[in-house]
Amino acid sequence: MLYFIGLGLGDCKDITVKGLEIVRQCSRVYLEAYTSILTVGKEALEEYYGRELLLADRDMVEQQTDEILKGADVSDVAFLVVGDPFGATTHSDLVLRALNAGIQYRVIHNASIMNAVGCCGLQLYNFGETVSIVFWMDTWRPESFYDKIKKNRDMGLHTLCLLPSLSRGRKIYEPTRYMTVAQAAEQLLEILQNRRDRGEELAMTEDTVCVGLARVGAEDQTIRSGTLQELASSDLGGPLHSMIISGHLHPLEVDMLKLFSGPEGLKTLKMTNSSTYVS
Amino acid sequence: MLYFIGLGLGDCKDITVKGLEIVRQCSRVYLEAYTSILTVGKEALEEYYGRELLLADRDMVEQQTDEILKGADVSDVAFLVVGDPFGATTHSDLVLRALNAGIQYRVIHNASIMNAVGCCGLQLYNFGETVSIVFWMDTWRPESFYDKIKKNRDMGLHTLCLLPSLSRGRKIYEPTRYMTVAQAAEQLLEILQNRRDRGEELAMTEDTVCVGLARVGAEDQTIRSGTLQELASSDLGGPLHSMIISGHLHPLEVDMLKLFSGPEGLKTLKMTNSSTYVS
Numbered sequence: 001m002l003y004f005i006g007l008g009l010g011d012c013k014d015i016t017v018k019g020l021e022i023v024r025q026c027s028r029v030y031l032e033a034y035t036s037i038l039t040v041g042k043e044a045l046e047e048y049y050g051r052e053l054l055l056a057d058r059d060m061v062e063q064q065t066d067e068i069l070k071g072a073d074v075s076d077v078a079f080l081v082v083g084d085p086f087g088a089t090t091h092s093d094l095v096l097r098a099l100n101a102g103i104q105y106r107v108i109h110n111a112s113i114m115n116a117v118g119c120c121g122l123q124l125y126n127f128g129e130t131v132s133i134v135f136w137m138d139t140w141r142p143e144s145f146y147d148k149i150k151k152n153r154d155m156g157l158h159t160l161c162l163l164p165s166l167s168r169g170r171k172i173y174e175p176t177r178y179m180t181v182a183q184a185a186e187q188l189l190e191i192l193q194n195r196r197d198r199g200e201e202l203a204m205t206e207d208t209v210c211v212g213l214a215r216v217g218a219e220d221q222t223i224r225s226g227t228l229q230e231l232a233s234s235d236l237g238g239p240l241h242s243m244i245i246s247g248h249l250h251p252l253e254v255d256m257l258k259l260f261s262g263p264e265g266l267k268t269l270k271m272t273n274s275s276t277y278v279s
Numbered sequence: 280m281l282y283f284i285g286l287g288l289g290d291c292k293d294i295t296v297k298g299l300e301i302v303r304q305c306s307r308v309y310l311e312a313y314t315s316i317l318t319v320g321k322e323a324l325e326e327y328y329g330r331e332l333l334l335a336d337r338d339m340v341e342q343q344t345d346e347i348l349k350g351a352d353v354s355d356v357a358f359l360v361v362g363d364p365f366g367a368t369t370h371s372d373l374v375l376r377a378l379n380a381g382i383q384y385r386v387i388h389n390a391s392i393m394n395a396v397g398c399c400g401l402q403l404y405n406f407g408e409t410v411s412i413v414f415w416m417d418t419w420r421p422e423s424f425y426d427k428i429k430k431n432r433d434m435g436l437h438t439l440c441l442l443p444s445l446s447r448g449r450k451i452y453e454p455t456r457y458m459t460v461a462q463a464a465e466q467l468l469e470i471l472q473n474r475r476d477r478g479e480e481l482a483m484t485e486d487t488v489c490v491g492l493a494r495v496g497a498e499d500q501t502i503r504s505g506t507l508q509e510l511a512s513s514d515l516g517g518p519l520h521s522m523i524i525s526g527h528l529h530p531l532e533v534d535m536l537k538l539f540s541g542p543e544g545l546k547t548l549k550m551t552n553s554s555t556y557v558s
Binding site for chain 2: 006008009010011012013014015016017018020021084085086087090092093095096099107109110111112114115116118119121123124125126127128129130131132151155157162216217252253255256259
């Protein structure tokens with residue numbers, strides 16, 4: 001049996017009881033090591049689980065599948081994934097290869113950023129399509145995610161923006177580059193200016209209410225609500241970050257967002273119909 | 280401290296290690312008992328957790344909040360929620376009342392149906408707004424959820440449909456009424472006919488690929504892919520059920536859905552651009 005086990009978002013103890021029991025009885029345990037990171041390192045996980053973890057980087061998962069699947073038809077192999085195994089990234093390819101080799105699989109779910117963002121008080125069923133923001137380069141500055149945000153806002157829906165975390169090689173616990181909420185907000189501000197220059201009707205403004213989230217589910221989780229402009233100068237600390245662009249806000253959602261605004265922030269502001277706060 | 284602890288979707292052991300440790304050291308433990316159910320009953324949870332669970336029905340959570348919060352400023356109280364505490368239902372009101380009473384809170388996340396549906400192979404970031412389907416009555420037959428499905432499909436996005444589970448009074452582990460995938464599909468077929476009669480251009484047809492999911496995360500989880508028409512005559516067993524209306528399907532998503540179709544189903548069918556399968 002090949003077990004896909006979600007580790008949740010925080011530390012060693014965010015694995016489920018069921019997941020931990022399976023990890024401890026599997027013959028080999030792989031740790032998927034390229035789509036996300038926990039706030040604790042591999043060594044801490046190994047110590048707590050009482051098992052050696054084999055790092056499975058992108059190359060191994062995509063090219064050396066046979067190694068992962070070896071013997072899984074007669075013994076149990078675990079494949080650990082930060083968050084949920086079918087959350088922000090799916091492992092459909094590995095599922096299909098396993099079945100093709102006559103190996104059954106089972107999924108042990110856990111929280112992923114896709115549902116845990118609900119902790120900021122915005123209701124998950126008021127979210128539209130999730131977007132992924134990418135690092136801009138000198139000559140490659142895609143703006144397509146803004147158009148998705150626009151579609152969501154036109155329907156009054158919130159948008160979860162996943163921010164990249166790029167690990168290089170195998171040193172995944174020392175990520176060299178991840179995008180902060182401030183950087184994502186800066187890119188969005190630039191897009192707004194570009195669109196304004198072109199005379200487009202904007203889907204949002206510098207004053208649209210946004211939420212920055214860092215290390216959701218961890219002890220030092222940080223949530224900050226504010227205008228897009230405010231978030232562009234925020235500092236939410238270490239990775240991972242994600243950001244929400246609000247759509248239409250329900251009064252209870254507003255009350256929750258006020259919990260996460262600074263003293264000069266939303267607490268003293270009022271909401272308008274366009275979900276923009278004005279003083 | 281007031282702890283909001285997600286129980287996940289399956290049985291006793293889907294709680295996280297962290298959640299279980301907290302449950303065992305709290306002075307009182309409430310079980311939120313109106314928005315969802317686990318496949319095991321309260322007694323099984325009590326035995327495994329080693330703690331008495333106080334049922335918190337809707338009336339208690341909304342009207343008798345003081346009882347839940349009593350003493351939580353000086354000791355620890357746990358509030359258990361099936362799935363994730365901020366998943367399909369949020370508990371913002373309880374959070375705000377706690378803070379207002381000077382009580383801090385903390386959230387222990389877990390899987391919810393909102394992210395666990397990814398196990399069918401449809402990618403979560405290809406989903407649009409989630410819709411809730413309601414039981415129709417003789418004179419109250421709302422069709423608004425169809426319009427949301429239409430908007431999602433117009434953008435090529437999948438739609439997660441949450442199906443109701445109504446518990447009556449305190450006997451929440453003997454739900455008298457929950458909606459099956461077949462019933463939801465029947466309602467949708469009727470809406471399609473209504474719209475066709477009105478001459479509307481349809482967002483989907485009887486042949487649109489849908490996915491029925493039952494007891495996601497439990498040992499006896501059942502997933503069935505098929506056309507809307509096929510799902511209308513499916514039997515996926517006991518609660519809870521949910522349904523997905525597909526949007527544009529990526530080839531890898533098609534391969535995954537084929538795993539869950541019957542022998543006469545999608546395996547022998549081909550995909551067209553409209554995500555409708557035709558033989």
